[in-house]
Amino acid sequence: MMLSLAWKNIWRSKGRSFVVIGAIVIGVWSLIFMFGFYNSFIEALSRNSLYHDFSHIQVHHKGYLTEPGLAFLLNRSEELVDMGAEVPEILATSGRLIINGMIASPKTNLGIQVYGVHPTDEAQVTGLEEQLVEGNYFENSKRYPILISEKIADKLKVKLRSKLILTIQDAQANITSAAFIVSGIFHSKSPRINESVIYVRHADVVQLIGLDDQSYNELAYLLRDTETTDRVKVNIESKTENLLRTYREIAPEFDMFEQTSAITKQMITFIIMLALLFGIINAMLMSVLERTKEIGMLRSIGMHKRKIFLMILFETCIISLISGPLGLLAGFATNRYLSINGLNLSSYAGALEQYGAEAIVYPSIDYATYPLLMMIVLITALLGAIYPAIKATRLKPLEAIRKI
Amino acid sequence: MNVIELKNISKIYNPDTIPVRAVNNLSLQIEQGEFTAIVGPSGCGKTTLLNMMGGLDPCTQGSVTISGVAISTLNESELTDFRLKNIGFVFQAYNLIPVLTARENIEFIMVLQKEDPKVIGDRVDNLLKRMGITEQKDRRPSELSGGQQQRVAVARALASHPKFILADEPTANLDSEATAGLLEIMAQMNKDEAVTFVFSTHDQRVIDKAKRVITLNDGAIVSDEIHL
Ligand SMILES: Nc1ncnc2c1ncn2[C@@H]1O[C@H](COP(=O)(O)OP(=O)(O)O)[C@@H](O)[C@H]1O
Numbered sequence A: 001m002m003l004s005l006a007w008k009n010i011w012r013s014k015g016r017s018f019v020v021i022g023a024i025v026i027g028v029w030s031l032i033f034m035f036g037f038y039n040s041f042i043e044a045l046s047r048n049s050l051y052h053d054f055s056h057i058q059v060h061h062k063g064y065l066t067e068p069g070l071a072f073l074l075n076r077s078e079e080l081v082d083m084g085a086e087v088p089e090i091l092a093t094s095g096r097l098i099i100n101g102m103i104a105s106p107k108t109n110l111g112i113q114v115y116g117v118h119p120t121d122e123a124q125v126t127g128l129e130e131q132l133v134e135g136n137y138f139e140n141s142k143r144y145p146i147l148i149s150e151k152i153a154d155k156l157k158v159k160l161r162s163k164l165i166l167t168i169q170d171a172q173a174n175i176t177s178a179a180f181i182v183s184g185i186f187h188s189k190s191p192r193i194n195e196s197v198i199y200v201r202h203a204d205v206v207q208l209i210g211l212d213d214q215s216y217n218e219l220a221y222l223l224r225d226t227e228t229t230d231r232v233k234v235n236i237e238s239k240t241e242n243l244l245r246t247y248r249e250i251a252p253e254f255d256m257f258e259q260t261s262a263i264t265k266q267m268i269t270f271i272i273m274l275a276l277l278f279g280i281i282n283a284m285l286m287s288v289l290e291r292t293k294e295i296g297m298l299r300s301i302g303m304h305k306r307k308i309f310l311m312i313l314f315e316t317c318i319i320s321l322i323s324g325p326l327g328l329l330a331g332f333a334t335n336r337y338l339s340i341n342g343l344n345l346s347s348y349a350g351a352l353e354q355y356g357a358e359a360i361v362y363p364s365i366d367y368a369t370y371p372l373l374m375m376i377v378l379i380t381a382l383l384g385a386i387y388p389a390i391k392a393t394r395l396k397p398l399e400a401i402r403k404i
Numbered sequence B: 001m002n003v004i005e006l007k008n009i010s011k012i013y014n015p016d017t018i019p020v021r022a023v024n025n026l027s028l029q030i031e032q033g034e035f036t037a038i039v040g041p042s043g044c045g046k047t048t049l050l051n052m053m054g055g056l057d058p059c060t061q062g063s064v065t066i067s068g069v070a071i072s073t074l075n076e077s078e079l080t081d082f083r084l085k086n087i088g089f090v091f092q093a094y095n096l097i098p099v100l101t102a103r104e105n106i107e108f109i110m111v112l113q114k115e116d117p118k119v120i121g122d123r124v125d126n127l128l129k130r131m132g133i134t135e136q137k138d139r140r141p142s143e144l145s146g147g148q149q150q151r152v153a154v155a156r157a158l159a160s161h162p163k164f165i166l167a168d169e170p171t172a173n174l175d176s177e178a179t180a181g182l183l184e185i186m187a188q189m190n191k192d193e194a195v196t197f198v199f200s201t202h203d204q205r206v207i208d209k210a211k212r213v214i215t216l217n218d219g220a221i222v223s224d225e226i227h228l
């Protein structure tokens, strides 16, 4: 009977109940939407740095981190390359020779990092070939080919097939220069690479600076499954003197993304729930005050305070049980639609790319979020009901008779 | 046996500011089966007296004993329970639950008392018939006339067989036809089920129907007559 009375009481002031229900629906919907949007944003960010820049595991000489350059080349690099082929979890391996250098066009020059790579290996590990927007991938060039990003091409004011002069230091600190022809222009999903990296063939650099063709100072392993990263690292670590680092160790921002994302989501949830809390308190308080006389009568004829309290609690619970699922459903539908069709943010593409995110967002959300949000809504509703319910129990039975 | 026993009760409102002595050292006994009217001019203390009898308002001095229980000894929750089980209330403004139908309003107290549904059903049917509102049983209070609403209120008060029924000016909002009808029903229930009724009024037609008339003035009894 208490439930049916509570149910009937909700609909006596339809307008107010609908406002509260609507507020909860919109609150829950916007949370789900925001979560989905945010998740996909963070995922894209992480995915892009993982698959187009850092890879799962990188290997360097132990001294390389303190002194990058040619002083610390990888020990027994051929073994590392072989392990890349033998360890089943490893999908692809790319050895690199990274040198700081200067690139000059007829107009200007720039300090950059030269990545000497094996074209096919690099294509497999970072998908460099697919990121070409113009030209070809180190192909049929009589001269030394070079790949530069759109951004660097802009800065140097050069085009495809322009000639560039690359100046680097060899292992003996002799300055060497050579002419390169822009064979392709790429657009990486990693902002870092767009900003400061150019690619040349490993064979060309080692020849230029007089090193043997097993000389690498960085080696990147791309795994089939991210989950196996730590295991593979431990496995290879035991077989080499070189230093292994996972993508999380290389780029602490991976953890930071996840943590800030969790904190941001919690904060926004808290703020929205706080707003709903006050909305609920306000609506229920009004509803109690409007029923002063009636509640007084109920107390007079023998309804216990506890039951009055429960009645108000039930009313709020029912409202949240109607609106919570509606909001979840609306959020689910929106995310579902957008996860198929994508949310096109092209107009903000420039800004998003700065962070390595994508212009089209496909919201994704963990299913556990739905019951969790429902719980949070229910708890908010209950919290919101407590004060009005206490107010209701404080009403004196006499009110019924006096307020005529 | 005395259902209600008031001993030297007084009620002083606002004792700290402007004290109003609404009931002044009043003693009174009401027996099982009485049909008693408390009468007197407006402001003489009728409502205050009924509130104290009903355990809705504590008295400043004196004691109220109902069926042998001194209600001042009960705590808040016990008093609520005591009202639920022993006292039926009828209010001037009907005060039905607006979202419930006539039938549900009558059931309400029995449901609060967790009565057996079969017992409730039979009792409610019987009361609806006696009150002559069987046809209106599924209507909400807003769809009933004042007289019909007050009959529902009387039925609600009667439903769980309380020791007595307190009605503060039950006919004040009713026209003379509805007043006569309601009193007819109350008198009939008093006769059939020996229900004790205590009601306040200043309507002469209502006073004429009472078997005992207690007249108040300035919070004190000025006359106490038995009408036969
Ligand atoms: N809550 C209250 N506070 C102060 N004075 C009150 C209160 N209720 C009633 N009174 C006063 O007590 C006296 C008796 O009132 P009441 O019992 O309502 O009389 P009646 O019901 O006979 O009209 C009146 O003088 C009235 O003004």
Ligand SMILES: [Mg+2]
Pocket: B046, B047, B048, B168, B169
């Ligand atoms: Mg009065």
